[in-house]
Amino acid sequence: MIDRRNFLTTVAIGSAAAAALAACGAPAASQTGSAANPVTINYTWWGNDDRAERTRKAIALFEAKNPDIKVNGNFTDFAGYWQKRATEAAGGGLPDVMQWDLSYLRDYGQRNQLLDLSTVKINTDAFDKSLLPSGQIKGKTYGIPTSTNAFAVYYDPAKLASLGIAEPDGTWNYKEFNAFLAEVGAKGNGALFGGTDYTSVWWMFNVWLRQNNIEAFTEDGKLGFTKDDLKKWWNTTADLRGTPAIISEERFTQLAPKSPFGSNVTGSEVTWDNFMASYLGDSGAKELKLVPVPSDDPDNLGLFLKPSMLMVASAKTKNKDAAARFIEFMVNDPEVGQIFKTSRGVPASKTQRDGTTFEGTDKLVVDYEKSIEKYLKDAPEPPIVGFGTLEASFKRISSDLNYGKLSVDGATDAWFKEAEDLIKQNA
């Protein structure tokens, strides 16, 4: 039985143990390291086994070239990644260097969680000037793009040939594109649909707005387009909904989490060009091709390069110098390009791009981005806070449109209400 004296002893031992544990875990604060006594930085990324393997190689290379820095790598899946970052940010323990996604940049940047990379030495001379603003907010550079992707239309040449349909060359307007979807759907005879409803994809809407010289968001974070613009957009495919030109929403849901295009159920898909490897793997197709998106103005395709991911550093890192050197290495080093190829997207830095040999699938994506070079405009600024929610509700409301639950007018009103509420909340 525990009496008072024993109790006190227990408490004393307990607190001593806790103090000892705390002492063990206290991190050593130091700015510079040497080969004998290297500084350690933590680097974290999301991705699968393949990316983990490539990143491990890149880290080993970095450590060999920089014996005074040790890099601790750590990875999780995409969804878990952001849960973990949110908790760490609240607890003040973000890793030194992180792989980052564009949609989270403004959120963490505005809350001063990320280091302003213009205050440290990172060489960005090899970057296209139109791309860098996508990592900048109000004059501060929070992220350096590692790689880029662009919007494109995918198709499977073998499937089109078997239906006797000519391959598109990518110079088309919306009417011609719709006709193409309808033709694939009609000849596909129930087994093959034309595509998914491209008006349900936020980024395609964004491209269309740019084709009409409208910015999606104003500089102060408000919506840059009107209800009429959105109505016009959603009406673009009004005649195709419910026909074989567009896969039905029921079928789309049944196929999830696989994409209809990856499941060989549609003849085309409008999305980012870095989905190539995943589509090839899922569909088992021999070859897939990429062509530019439709536009009613042949001189303005509205296309731009978007950073597929960025490198950022924690504002609280104790090793700014080491973090900056690691970021510079990851974005600029040609050997790193050779390790990752296009698995992060097409390398953003010219040094890295030129130092990499692209073959097969990789070459298709790089060639596509080269072919649209003359149409490229400035990358958009980092999306507004809560953009992820807006993008998701755009998809959800579009799917209600496809289910026939909402009219175009009703869908527009519903989305605007959600968007305006969200913008007000985050203002």
Add this chain to the structure above:
Amino acid sequence: MTTTATPTRPVPDIEQADYNPKSESVAAKRTKSGIFHAVTLALTCVVLYPALWMVASAFKPNSEIGGANTSLWSNNFSFDNFLTAMDGIGGVSTLTFFTNSLVLALGAVIGTILSASVSAYAFARIKFPGRSILFGMMIATLLLPFHVVIIPQYIVFQQLGLVDTYVPLLIGKFLAADAFFVFLMVQFMRNLPAELDEAARIDGAGHVRIFTAIMLPLMKPALISTSIFSFIWSWNDFLGPLLYLNTPEKYPLPLALRLFVDQTQSSDYGAMIAMSVLALLPVLIFFLVFQRYIVEGVSTQGLKG
């Protein structure tokens, strides 16, 4: 499935039944039991189908899983997915993930058994000031969702420098923080006759003696149900390890499983499913070994002492 399980026994002849009331009741009973079994078998098939799908998919090539593929079996039967799964992720072997999960799960079982039983003994058998208030507060923690305490807890462990160790994941188990198990054991102990303690006390036994020699052996069913649940919960826990562990070498299985699927890149569903099948085995074995105690534990807890 339903058709094969439908009873083939003919409906008993009513005329004949009139002559022999006894046999009628037997026949009627058999029909009823036949229908009952048919219905339960059919329901079992429905319930087990996802598990069957998982096992079947583990042997299919990645391109034939999900999406437009609806058939259960594939002609391209192979063990490739298991080979990929056993290959490990990013240089960490799958065996490491298994060992980590096992360490965490067994740690959780041991910690919970030790701490919850002692705390339950105090609540059920010792009269001390503030007992009912403390008991009420403990029950109140059951109502607090885990997500509410995530960030404060993280800050505490972060300040103590305990992130990236197993301490944040296990310390709660050793301190009886799982109020559910304490509550379960308190209820169980309250049903044990107080006369046993009194007899022991008259013979000169103290609390330690009463607890170890009398309570613990009698509590076996409750201890076993606690072990099973805390093993399974810890084995399946995703959020805790996700937040507190930073080194891939320390990851348990649920974190590793997610790494096969990446919507932003390519996903290897086959390997993920194969690994899920492997990850299920220990839990299944644990359950099979102890399942008769679960039934025993549940039925004993229903008795009023």
